Amino acid sequence: MSILADYVTQVERYEPHLTHLTERTLRADTPQIYFFTSSDGVSLRLKRYRGGNKGPVILSHCIGVSSLMYSLTTIETNLLEYLFERSYDVWLLDHRLSIELPASGQLSTMDDVALKDYPAAVRKVCELTGRSSVQIVGHGVGASTLTMALLGGLQHVSAAVCSQVSTHLYSLPINEFKARMFMPRILQLLGKHWLTAYTDIHAGISTRLYDAALMLHPIPRHERCANAVCHRITTLFGELYEHTQLNQATHDTLARLFGRVNIAAMKQLTSILLQHHLIDARGKDTYLPHLDRLKLPMTFLSGGRNDCVLPKSTQKTFDLLVDANGAQFYKRFELTHYGHVDCIIGQNAAQDVYPLILDRLETA
Numbered sequence: 001m002s003i004l005a006d007y008v009t010q011v012e013r014y015e016p017h018l019t020h021l022t023e024r025t026l027r028a029d030t031p032q033i034y035f036f037t038s039s040d041g042v043s044l045r046l047k048r049y050r051g052g053n054k055g056p057v058i059l060s061h062c063i064g065v066s067s068l069m070y071s072l073t074t075i076e077t078n079l080l081e082y083l084f085e086r087s088y089d090v091w092l093l094d095h096r097l098s099i100e101l102p103a104s105g106q107l108s109t110m111d112d113v114a115l116k117d118y119p120a121a122v123r124k125v126c127e128l129t130g131r132s133s134v135q136i137v138g139h140g141v142g143a144s145t146l147t148m149a150l151l152g153g154l155q156h157v158s159a160a161v162c163s164q165v166s167t168h169l170y171s172l173p174i175n176e177f178k179a180r181m182f183m184p185r186i187l188q189l190l191g192k193h194w195l196t197a198y199t200d201i202h203a204g205i206s207t208r209l210y211d212a213a214l215m216l217h218p219i220p221r222h223e224r225c226a227n228a229v230c231h232r233i234t235t236l237f238g239e240l241y242e243h244t245q246l247n248q249a250t251h252d253t254l255a256r257l258f259g260r261v262n263i264a265a266m267k268q269l270t271s272i273l274l275q276h277h278l279i280d281a282r283g284k285d286t287y288l289p290h291l292d293r294l295k296l297p298m299t300f301l302s303g304g305r306n307d308c309v310l311p312k313s314t315q316k317t318f319d320l321l322v323d324a325n326g327a328q329f330y331k332r333f334e335l336t337h338y339g340h341v342d343c344i345i346g347q348n349a350a351q352d353v354y355p356l357i358l359d360r361l362e363t364a
Contacts, residue, residue: 028084038116045094052087062140064261066100067092074249077350099259107264109281114148139163151287159297159364168316175238197232197258229254238308245342291324299331299360303338
């Protein structure tokens with residue numbers, strides 16, 4: 001699409017009345033669904049898929065998505081199925097940033113997820129299973145908030161996997177430049193409560209013009225496509241995946257995977273990016289002084305081509321924790337041909353990535 005008019009009229013948009021998923025039957029039992037509340041009364045959700053007596057293991061999603069990222073049926077084997085088939089008692093957590101919950105439209109921070117949602121989720125799973133501890137896998141902001149929760153004193157976690165990020169966050173200069181523009185702060189002052197990666201065929205002219213303007217965002221030629229939601233994802237978060245790692249069915253369903261993110265959470269996330277390490281929503285360094293609380297088996301994963309969260313982010317965490325607590329607790333892997341979320345939803349993730357997650361769960 002060489003001119004703006006072509007982009008406005010020809011960009012690929014999601015049709016909400018049709019499915020873009022290559023539907024297949026999920027290879028897991030019908031889940032038990034539990035709604036529960038955080039310490040401040042927010043309604044959250046757990047889906048239990050009991051593949052056996054291993055675990056229990058909680059899977060925690062990133063910002064602007066939901067637990068669907070772990071149960072996609074557009075790939076041959078998703079992480080839920082992979083663990084279920086290996087006899088794990090799997091719990092998909094939808095915390096307050098989940099686009100499938102009403103809470104995602106309310107102003108909340110990463111601190112809220114860390115200090116209010118995780119303790120309630122762990123307590124609920126332990127209560128329902130009769131187990132004294134859980135294992136947790138977190139991706140992106142799900143991993144950041146998991147780390148914050150542990151540093152904040154979260155108990156009863158026997159092992160953790162942090163995908164892409166943990167205590168530190170480094171990104172490309174363009175993403176830091178966008179963070180320095182303080183757009184979340186400005187939008188909040190203007191009364192805007194959330195942004196969204198979602199757009200569909202019913203978009204009005206102003207939305208279409210906004211989407212057209214996103215063509216100005218610099219994207220490597222090999223990562224360009226005509227998908228409007230894909231462009232929004234890149235503008236909001238940076239490049240979240242290598243296109244070569246996504247099959248067409250997954251790329252077609254990005255509109256079902258990605259949605260709104262509240263401004264308060266984005267404001268804290270951009271502040272963390274500018275400081276390069278975890279801080280609370282007030283800008284205080286309340287987490288890193290407690291590295292001794294991360295003295296537990298942990299694995300850190302990074303995509304070698306991750307331009308959203310650079311691999312040196314988990315390297316910094318790994319080195320810091322080894323120095324503070326000893327090398328015996330930690331493992332780190334860099335996945336050469338992967339970006340960010342494709343480490344979870346990529347078409348070959350079951351062969352390349354999931355075994356590393358399993359290794360931590362099995363050997364904790």
